[in-house]
Amino acid sequence: MSVQTAAARTTASPPAHLPERQPLFDNAKFAAIALVVCAHTWMPLLEVDRTVAAAVLTIAAFSMPVFITLCGYFARPRPGRPPVDGGRLISQLAIPYLVFQLLYNLVGMALEKRLAPIRLLEPRWLTWFLLSLLVWRLSVPLWTALRHPLPVAVLVATGSGAMAAFPEELALGRTLGFLPWFVLGLVLRPGDLATLRRPAVRRCAPFALASVFGAIWLASPKLLNPGWVEYTESAAELHVGYPVWVAVRFALAGLSLVAGAAFLALLPDHRTRWTALGGASLYVYLLHGLPLKLVQASGIYHARRLHHWYTALPLLGACALTLAVLLATPAAVRFFGPLVQPRLDWLLGPRSGEPVRADGQA
Template sequence: MSADATPAPAVTLAPERRRPPLPSAGVAERRAEPRDPFLDNAKYLAILLVAAGHAWEPLREGSRTVTALYMLVYAFHMPVFAVISGYFSRGFEAEPRKVGRLLTGVVVPYAVFEVAYTLFTRWTSQDPDRPISLLDPLYLTWFLAALFVWRLTAPIWRLVRWPLPLALGVAMLATLSPSIDSDLGLQRVLQFLPYFVLGLQLKPGHFLLVRRREARTLALPVLGCALVVAYWAVSRMDYGWFFHSESAQELSAPAWYGPLMALATFGCSVVLVAAFLACVPGRRTWFTMLGAGTLSGFLLHGFVAQAAKYFGWYDHAWIRQPVGEITVTLIAVAVMSVLCAPAVQRVFRRGTEPLAPPAPAARPARCPN
């Protein structure tokens, strides 16, 4: 999702081979930089977790297992996208061409889908009088608003001496500020900021660390232990802390609790992000190309999730049985995969990137295993 919404090219984890330029009408033709399959794989697997999380949302009541899975997924799936967004923003400068791409790749889709989701919400009668407002992100559009703000500030974070501690300080202060309103989802923008700044600090070698055999060996046990802890914490903790959308006061906690939870959730989420990335294959797979379409899948699947509630798809009793919960999960994964497909990207390109010129045809790049 994030890399599709951000126009910076992927950076491969393995060194590229030098190739002589191909002549074209007497002028050297520039080759398109190949995408990194590892990051595309990571985005695709993470967007499946987004779909699963939204599919599980109506099933949480009465199911401790589903709630534990929901808590675990929300502890790291959006941090994954924020980190990858930061990584792809390392070369962003406030120059006209890059700012223009930011407008066409993030701001315009934000405006289009903010209006679309508002009208869809009116139609489903969830909020028939909701006004159209580009300052109050609805449903999924908050991430595009956050991405716009984060990327604009990227040059600043590269100038300060201790960017990550400073970003953590901003997030901690945000938990103390219930007066922060909903304009551009500012509470989420500030509380998710450390993950984006962490991504800005990463280099290709850091991804190689989580792909080492030792990291892969530890990844599944770490995720398994996290699920056990989540199951234990279902009745003991408000998982709203992982949404990063409210202050401590709004979560009915004392003010001093907010900064501590900001640090605790950041540490927990970073460990889970690393464990998740350690499980991601680095070679090109059958789903690698779907990783390039996560923005399309992210923006479109919200209509399916809201329609499922409106048409009463969760009203059947068998849906809340184990077989129903598994079926709902598989359907969510399948729908998201379809929405990330290249054909769907082409159909909805005018909505997800309306002002961008069509990409030139290029041969698929060879990527290292």
């Protein structure tokens, strides 16, 4: 049985009122989340080699924004479904957040060999995304009520940089910083994405990605603080003036937009051997942090062999891609399903408890 067929059988069928999945979106979700795993795997070597730094920063600049934009696209109001479905938010985001927040805190305490209080509103490691996505999806009616939601979201994100420091609660820096990407997904229409499939756009896409990489390579010595691309620090925390913070953020956003569009343009829009893996993108995201933390604790990153881009990028990249594929297989979905998508029939009403797909997208 092929991976594609097996994954299709482990993923619940969509309700009748929903359109059939488009391969491009599954291709994009898996490719984007696999690149996120690569970036996280390379991140400890950010200051070792300039080319590694440029690769990490380039991928980090567009992979998560693309994934968040797709989340916004699938959160658009649809006929027959309320703008905010409380049951889905509980089953897809709230409960998995509590489960992984507890799990990551316990693993963190074990690795650090010390006890620490567990604060539910202060996300640990990768759980920020679930909490931020919960906030964004709860705010969908606000954005759809505005005439020009995207400029407003940009203003909110821009204004957040003036804060003295981002509080840990609700992952506020990332929640506000990535907000425009989620709202971009809300306002996108199928025709906008179809523009990226034009032959001329696809021919230009590799040159666009190369140009973004070149620009970030030139700027990488000034961008070694991951807070720039991870939206975790305000101007004061990055020790720059607010106008500089705004200028750099807008420049990075422009590069992210170009790179993200080129990335989507290069992806196939037909089914491939790895299309079905896109249905388990949430599994890959939530689970990959645990083995990476163990690898980091092992001291492998101190190996001199990994302090060169020509060894670090291919060796660690191959390991990261293998991990992403393994975590998206049907066996992983079945095994980790109780953690990522626990059955809540006992808690939710019949309508709220209807099956959802393995990526949490309806």
